[in-house]
Amino acid sequence: MACVRRTSWGQGELYETLCLLMIGTGCFLIGSQLGAFEIATAFILRHGLLDLVMQAGFMGIALFGAAVRKSLILRRTMRERDAATKQAEAIARHDALTGLANRRLFVEAVEDLRGRMAGRDRAAVLLIDLDRFKPVNDLYGHAAGNAVLCAVADRLEDLLPAGGLAARLGGDEFALLVPFTGSLDNLTRLAQQVIASLVAPIAWNGGAVKIGATIGIAVVSAESDADALLHAADLAMYQGKREGRGTCRVFEDSMDAELRERAALEAELREAIESGKIEPFYQPVVSLPQRDCVGLEVLARWRHPTRGLLGPDQFIPIAEETGMIADLSYHLLRQACLDARSWPSHLLLAINIAPQQFQDRDLAQRILAILAETGLSPHRLEVEITESALVRDLEAARATLTSLQNLGVRIALDDFGTGYSSLYHLRELKFDKLKIDRSYVDTITMSAERAKLVDAIIKLGSSLGLVTTAEGIETDASVDWLSDQGCDFGQGYLFGKPMPKEDVAQMLRAGPMPDLTGIPSLLESRILAVPKEAFVQCGLGRAA
Numbered sequence: 001m002a003c004v005r006r007t008s009w010g011q012g013e014l015y016e017t018l019c020l021l022m023i024g025t026g027c028f029l030i031g032s033q034l035g036a037f038e039i040a041t042a043f044i045l046r047h048g049l050l051d052l053v054m055q056a057g058f059m060g061i062a063l064f065g066a067a068v069r070k071s072l073i074l075r076r077t078m079r080e081r082d083a084a085t086k087q088a089e090a091i092a093r094h095d096a097l098t099g100l101a102n103r104r105l106f107v108e109a110v111e112d113l114r115g116r117m118a119g120r121d122r123a124a125v126l127l128i129d130l131d132r133f134k135p136v137n138d139l140y141g142h143a144a145g146n147a148v149l150c151a152v153a154d155r156l157e158d159l160l161p162a163g164g165l166a167a168r169l170g171g172d173e174f175a176l177l178v179p180f181t182g183s184l185d186n187l188t189r190l191a192q193q194v195i196a197s198l199v200a201p202i203a204w205n206g207g208a209v210k211i212g213a214t215i216g217i218a219v220v221s222a223e224s225d226a227d228a229l230l231h232a233a234d235l236a237m238y239q240g241k242r243e244g245r246g247t248c249r250v251f252e253d254s255m256d257a258e259l260r261e262r263a264a265l266e267a268e269l270r271e272a273i274e275s276g277k278i279e280p281f282y283q284p285v286v287s288l289p290q291r292d293c294v295g296l297e298v299l300a301r302w303r304h305p306t307r308g309l310l311g312p313d314q315f316i317p318i319a320e321e322t323g324m325i326a327d328l329s330y331h332l333l334r335q336a337c338l339d340a341r342s343w344p345s346h347l348l349l350a351i352n353i354a355p356q357q358f359q360d361r362d363l364a365q366r367i368l369a370i371l372a373e374t375g376l377s378p379h380r381l382e383v384e385i386t387e388s389a390l391v392r393d394l395e396a397a398r399a400t401l402t403s404l405q406n407l408g409v410r411i412a413l414d415d416f417g418t419g420y421s422s423l424y425h426l427r428e429l430k431f432d433k434l435k436i437d438r439s440y441v442d443t444i445t446m447s448a449e450r451a452k453l454v455d456a457i458i459k460l461g462s463s464l465g466l467v468t469t470a471e472g473i474e475t476d477a478s479v480d481w482l483s484d485q486g487c488d489f490g491q492g493y494l495f496g497k498p499m500p501k502e503d504v505a506q507m508l509r510a511g512p513m514p515d516l517t518g519i520p521s522l523l524e525s526r527i528l529a530v531p532k533e534a535f536v537q538c539g540l541g542r543a544a
Contacts, residue, residue, distance in 0.1 A: 092104065093105035093108075095153075095167070095168040097146060097149060097150065097168070098149055098150055098152075098153035098168050099153065100153050100156075100157075100166050100167050100168045100174070101165055101166065101167040101168075102167060102168065102169070102170075103167065103169045103170060105165075105167065106165065106167035106169065106175055106177065106226075107226040107227070107230075109165050109177055110125065110177055110220065110225075110226035110229060111225065111226050113177065113220060114220060114221075114222055114225070114226075117220070117222055121179070122179065122180055122181065122219070122220070123177060123178060123179045123180065123219075123220040124177075124178055124180060124187050124217055124218065124219045124220060125175060125176070125177055125217070125218045125220060125229045125230060125232075125233045126175060126176040126178065126187070126190070126191055126194070126215055126216070126217055126233065126248075127169075127173070127174075127175050127215065127216045127217075127218075127230065127233035127234055127236075127237050128156070128173070128174040128175065128176070128194065128198075128213050128214075128215050128237075129172065129173050129174075129213065129214050129215075129216075129237050129241070130148075130152065130172035130173075130174075130198070130211050130212070130213055131211060131212035131213060131214055131241075131245045131246060132210070132211050132212055133145070133148065133172040133211050134172075136148055136209055136211065140204065140205075140209065144204050144205070144209060147202070147204055147209075148202050148204075148209055148211060149168070149172070151202045152174065152198060152211075153166070153168065153174075155194075155197045155198060156174060156176065156194065158197075159190070159193055159194055159197060160176065160178070161178050161179065161180070161190070163178075163179050164176060164177055164178040164179065165177040169230075175230070175233070176194075177220075178190065184217075184219070184250055187217055187219075187250070188217070188248055188250070191215040191217060191248035192248060194213065194215060195212070195213050195214075195215060195246060195247075195248065198211060198212065198213040199211075199212050199213070199246070212245060212246045213246070214237055214240040214241050214245050214246060214247060214248070215237060215240065215247075215248040215249075216232075216233040216234060216235065216236030216237025216238070216239070216240060216248070216249055216250075216251065217233060217236055217248060217249065217250045217251065218230075218232035218233040218236065218250075218251045219250075219251075232251040232255075232256075233251060235251060235255040235256060235258075236249040236250060236251040236252075236255060237249065239255055239258075262318070265315070265318060266318055266322055268304070269302075269315055269318055269319060269322075269324065270322075270324060272302055272304075273319075273324055273327050273328050273331060274327075276331065276335075277302065277303055277304075278300055278301070278302045278303075278315075278328060278331070278332070279300075279301055279303065279332075279335065279500070280298045280299070280300065280301075280332045280335050280336040280339065280501070281298075281299045281300070281301045281498035281499055281500055282296035282297065282298060282299070282336075282339075282498065282499055282500075282501065282504050283296060283297050283299055283491060283496060283497065283498045283499070284296055284491070284495050284496040284507070285297060285348070285350065285469060285489055285490070285491045285495075286489065286490055286491070286495050287488065287489055287490075288470075288479060288482055288483045288487055288488060288489060288490050289479060289480070289483035291479075291490075291495065293347065293495075293507075293508075294346070294347065294348060294489060295347050295348030295349065295350055295382065296340075296343075296347065296348075296349060296350070296504065297350040297351070297352075297384075297491065298332055298333070298336045298349065298350065298351040298352075299312060299498045300312045300315075300316065300328065300332055301498070301500075302314075302315055316328075316354075320354055320355075320356055323356070325354045325356055325357065326354075326356070326357050326360065329351075329353065329354060329357060330366060330370065332351065333351055333367065333370050334370050334373070334374060336349055336351060337349065337370060337371065337374035337375075337376040337381075338374050339501045339504070340376055340380065341374065341375060341376060342505070343504070343508060344508065345377075345380070347380070348380055348381070348382050348410070349376070349380055349381055349382065350382040350383075350384055350412065351381070351382075351383060351384065352384040352385070352386075352414060353383055353384065353385050355385075355386060355388045358385075358396055358397050358400060359396070361396065361399075361400075363400050364399075364400045364403035364404050365403075367381075367383070367404065367409070368403075368404075368407060377408070378404075378407045378408040378409045379408040379409075379410075381409045381410070382409070382410040382411070382412055382432075382433070383401075383404060383409055383410070383411055383412070384412045384413075384414040384435065385397070385401075385411065385412075385413065385414060386413075386414050386415050387413070387415070387416075387425060394425075394428065397429070398428070398429060401429060401430075402430075405430065405432075410432040410433065411429075411430075411431050411432050411433075412431065412432060412433035412434070412435055412469070413425070413426070413431045413433070413434050413435065414435045415435065415437040416434045416435055416436055416437060416457060426460075426464060431466060432466065432467070433461075433466060433467050433468070433469060434457065434460075434461045434466050434467075434468045434469070435468075435469045435470075435471055436454060436457050436458075436468060436469065436470045436471060436487075437471060437472075438471040438472025438492070439472075440453055440454050440457070441454065441470045441471060441472045441473060441478060441482075441492075442472055442474075444478060444481060444482070445475065445477050445478055445481060451481070454470070454482075454485070455485050458482075458485050458486050458487050459485075459486070462486055467488040467489065468486075468487050468488050468489070469487075469488065469489040469490065469491055470482050470487050470489070470490050470491070470492075471491050471492065472491075472492045473490045473491065473492030473493075473494050473495070474492050474493050474494050475494065476494070478494075479494065
């Protein structure tokens with residue numbers, strides 16, 4: 001458009017100038033033929049008007065110069081406007097940070113390619129989503145994140161086939177539009193080259209940052225528009241993420257059916273949260289080695305009308321991704337506080353707070369409002385958080401946790417040992433408890449290395465004045481070993497599975513935890529079959 005305007009303006013100016021020259025020439029010829037110039041000269045000389053005519057002539061020259069100057073300024077202004085318009089249009093179609101095409105230009109390129117496809121022409125859209133990019137921003141800052149994005153853009157352009165287009169669609173999402181020949185194997189090889197390139201470390205501040213990528217592929221067809229192709233590639237990409245990340249997947253029709261099922265489940269989940277169909281179940285936490293119940297942890301269960309009783313792994317990730325997790329957590333906390341009022345006053349109520357909720361600056365006030373509404377003492381509540389919540393915004397987490405602790409709420413660091421920088425957070429924040437992740441506890445009687453790690457965590461907690469809880473206990477052998485190492489509390493199927501409030505009431509009426517040492521589980525029976533000397537050799541025997 002800018003070029004058209006500039007050409008049209010130049011032609012108009014030339015046409016106007018030629019017209020004026022022709023008019024002036026015509027007037028001169030007419031005056032010469034009719035003798036008008038001789039008559040005018042005689043008149044001027046007879047009446048002494050020569051000075052006035054000379055003055056008028058010079059004024060005319062000055063006006064002509066002013067007009068020429070104005071014309072040049074106008075021409076320059078028009079050119080600057082056209083250049084600015086062209087630059088604005090280029091900016092509107094390119095990503096400001098990386099210089100790659102943006103979503104708008106990418107969609108236009110796909111549509112243009114679809115219109116030109118004929119015969120054996122083939123092309124595909126590769127949707128690239130970066131893995132482990134968010135921790136880069138959280139740990140190193142946005143400058144590091146920008147450097148990573150620019151490095152990704154450079155590597156994509158290096159691998160881009162002739163006639164292809166690379167784009168940044170937004171955030172950490174990139175796309176390639178590539179022509180190809182032969183089978184889909186050629187596309188998957190290109191995708192694997194892209195993944196291998198992006199996995200290579202990226203230099204930053206004298207060190208190196210590592211990310212990864214998952215890629216979804218959709219073949220361009222005349223029947224599918226750009227939005228449909230991006231949607232198909234997005235489905236394939238998420239399929240790759242569900243299967244472990246760092247992979248590439250080609251879109252299949254079955255993926256669309258899975259998406260529709262997921263959308264239906266989201267709608268059902270929203271309705272279930274609003275109607276209170278998701279209820280709290282409770283798992284006992286016991287003291288070691290006495291096995292007295294000291295508290296219960298809240299775990300969500302969904303009584304689905306057709307799917308039966310669903311565990312949290314089947315709907316909590318959906319709630320987190322769709323932003324419904326806050327409403328769900330507050331509903332569970334309110335109901336659990338109401339249930340806990342009838343329990344003995346020494347029992348704690350533990351509940352996990354999702355990382356997304358720490359983005360809410362009013363989190364502490366919301367929790368305290370629920371405690372006030374239900375009448376549960378803050379001293380009976382224990383809030384569990386994971387390290388991923390701290391990494392997002394350490395200062396916000398510090399303010400929230402301090403507000404809760406000042407009123408008596410206890411804070412536990414959940415899944416300890418599986419996050420980004422546990423020791424740093426232990427130094428910066430004042431926790432009351434460490435919860436040892438079940439992945440360590442499961443194998444302490446089978447692996448000397450895991451046993452040493454658990455022992456180190458228990459000793460670390462003790463040195464910092466923190467109590468420790470071991471999750472996932474399923475055998476008496478684990479209880480004995482953990483007790484000997486100084487672990488304070490235990491939780492797991494050995495002491496009780498998650499149960500509804502009715503079963504909790506029955507358990508509490510039954511009195512102290514039953515002694516299960518005479519009923520070894522299947523796993524424990526395998527352990528007991530191992531000679532005692534083997535435990536000593538592995539470093540798992542009791543201290544002398």
